[in-house]
Amino acid sequence: MRRAGPGFFDTATLTLAKKLLGTYLVRKLDGRLLIGRIVETEAYRGRDDPGSHAFHKKTPRNAVMFGPAGHAYIYFCYGNHNMFNIVTEKEGEAGAVLIRALEPVGGIAAMMKLRGTRDPQNLTNGPGKLCAALDIDKNLNTHGLIDSDRLYIALPYKNEKFTISCGHRIGIKQGLDKKWRFWIKGSGFVSRS
């Protein structure tokens, strides 16, 4: 697999949300690789997006969303879940793509141990679950995905064919009119169909 470089991330939020589908999220942990194929994403923008953390203003939490593309925005929610996003857009403009579900590809035994389940379909089919399975937490917040080997995106050698479905985003109360959730149609590893 080849690594995604700066040019891959430096694009509009909606574009990257769709472009990330079918690519691989790679986590290096204790010398082992935990790998999942991204099958579901959501786009969050800034001033024009009432559903986004960056809608109102820049704060210490959302600051990384305003920074350069290709960095991790990880936040803690509901008292026990981490959420993993990839920052988009040019510096100064807020945007990020939430990774909502993976298809487990490599290091599955380690993921099962971290998640406490042996069901492959229930391992990484949700934003909180995949962070647990890949041991992603606030220590990796602001982490650059381009120049580190602890967490990065890898691209498939040849592009597979699949259909992208879209719908409203999950779990928010504002901005439900925007159909900014994207997933690979027919995948058995999405958080909902």
Added chain:
DNA sequence: ACAGCGATTGACT
């Protein structure tokens, strides 16, 4: 210092 809250999950109809 602290009140309010949530980009979920798991259980349930």
Added chain:
DNA sequence: GTCAATCGCTGTA
């Protein structure tokens, strides 16, 4: 599909 338990973090004071 709906619902609420849950608790550390965030933002404002």
